[in-house]
Amino acid sequence: MKLEIKREALLTPLQAIIGVVERKQTMPILANMLLQAKDNKLCLTATDLEVELMTQVAANIEIEGEITLPGRKLLDICRALQEDASIVISESSGKASVQSGRSRFSLGSLPATDFPLIDDIQSEQKISLPQKELLKLIQKTHFSMAQQDVRYYLNGLLLENKDGKIKAVATDGHRLAFCETNTETPESLDKQVIIPRKGVLELQRLLSGEGDLSIELGKNHVRIQVNDSIYTSKLIDGRFPEYDRVVPKDTSNMIQAKKEELKDALQRTAILSNEKYRGIRLFLSQNNLVLQAQNPEQEEAEESLEVEYTGDDIEIGFNVNYLLDALAVIESDEVVFSVIDGNSSCLMWEPGKDQYKFVIMPMRL
Numbered sequence: 001m002k003l004e005i006k007r008e009a010l011l012t013p014l015q016a017i018i019g020v021v022e023r024k025q026t027m028p029i030l031a032n033m034l035l036q037a038k039d040n041k042l043c044l045t046a047t048d049l050e051v052e053l054m055t056q057v058a059a060n061i062e063i064e065g066e067i068t069l070p071g072r073k074l075l076d077i078c079r080a081l082q083e084d085a086s087i088v089i090s091e092s093s094g095k096a097s098v099q100s101g102r103s104r105f106s107l108g109s110l111p112a113t114d115f116p117l118i119d120d121i122q123s124e125q126k127i128s129l130p131q132k133e134l135l136k137l138i139q140k141t142h143f144s145m146a147q148q149d150v151r152y153y154l155n156g157l158l159l160e161n162k163d164g165k166i167k168a169v170a171t172d173g174h175r176l177a178f179c180e181t182n183t184e185t186p187e188s189l190d191k192q193v194i195i196p197r198k199g200v201l202e203l204q205r206l207l208s209g210e211g212d213l214s215i216e217l218g219k220n221h222v223r224i225q226v227n228d229s230i231y232t233s234k235l236i237d238g239r240f241p242e243y244d245r246v247v248p249k250d251t252s253n254m255i256q257a258k259k260e261e262l263k264d265a266l267q268r269t270a271i272l273s274n275e276k277y278r279g280i281r282l283f284l285s286q287n288n289l290v291l292q293a294q295n296p297e298q299e300e301a302e303e304s305l306e307v308e309y310t311g312d313d314i315e316i317g318f319n320v321n322y323l324l325d326a327l328a329v330i331e332s333d334e335v336v337f338s339v340i341d342g343n344s345s346c347l348m349w350e351p352g353k354d355q356y357k358f359v360i361m362p363m364r365l
Helices: 007-020 071-080 131-139 197-206 259-270 321-329
Strands: 003-006 031-040 041-047 051-058 059-065 067-069 086-092 095-100 103-107 121-132 156-163 165-171 175-182 191-196 212-218 223-228 229-234 254-258 279-285 288-294 300-306 313-321 336-339 346-349 354-358
Touching: 003 354, 007 051, 007 071, 007 197, 031 059, 031 071, 031 175, 041 354, 051 086, 051 197, 051 321, 067 071, 067 086, 071 279, 131 165, 131 175, 131 197, 131 212, 156 197, 175 321, 191 197, 191 229, 197 223, 197 229, 229 288, 229 313, 259 288, 259 300, 259 321, 259 336, 259 354, 279 321, 313 321, 321 346, 321 354
Parallel strands: none
Antiparallel strands: 003 059, 003 086, 031 041, 031 067, 041 051, 051 229, 086 095, 095 103, 121 212, 156 165, 156 191, 165 175, 175 354, 212 223, 223 229, 254 336, 279 288, 279 313, 288 300, 336 346, 346 354
16 A cells, blocks of 8 residues: 655544544554545544544545554654645555655554454434534533443433434433434434443534534444544443433523623632532522532632522522533523422523523532
8 A cells, every 4th residue: 555645634534533542442453543545535444442433535545455553653643744744654564654754654553454344334214414403412412421320321412313303312310401403304213322422522523513414323323424524333222211201391480690690600609619519509589599609618608699580489509510511501691590499400591492401400408
């Protein structure tokens, strides 16, 4: 195999897929990327056996072939070369060489035939969607995914295709984020898949928000074609909780506040909250919200805010990080949230929009 390519042309796809390359791998081949040179195109593939990313770029192919090279070393070499440099990658007798100007690197290689590729995902359904819509679904929900929870089905993001809508839901058992958008696919089979946490974060990095994409839902995999890249991820085999039951239906005690004012007040009050539990008390009364925090050193913080509220007097505690995470993805200047009483979940949303909502469980303080 022998090819020539510009540094910038190679650097972009390398940066797009490097996140999948394993640092501490059980199989040496997983530290490598597969390079396939054919028809004046260079196809690069990286996998960790859970997520596979494949992308291609135009290149001047002199001799077609395929090879695996250490992913992070190849990226570091690319970064270290001068701008607009030409790179020649060649391989013969199992030895790989990367040359640019007076620089020459000899890299270890493993057989391309040993590289584990995900071939047929047995697609059951295909959905077309603008990139920005899928990106929005992920951005509004991914922060609520669990991390290393024993309930393994919570360590990911639910994608549900139902009634002409695609919904994303994430929960860690203490909070839940929900977002939905219409699909451009007329026929719709009711289908739920759970994409693992790492797969969600890699997909978010891959999406630019411009152009369209296609999603293929298989029995054990999801495959998404984005521009010149193909993303494939294994699915979590489990049943996601019935999230509809968690979303409070009663919104009688409704509070409307200025988002930035509330966010700043929460951040200030949180300075003196318990560093481990991050608990904060909310006291609701007629058009008034008082935020209060205490820590084991008996230090206290209190702040009062003007809000629109005409419901019952309520005292309730929350993890302040959960409130701030939800506020961070609300786009409007105002925010609405409702609580039934001091022991009920808080429902938060953007005024006039119900495409995305956030549920936060209360804390005993």
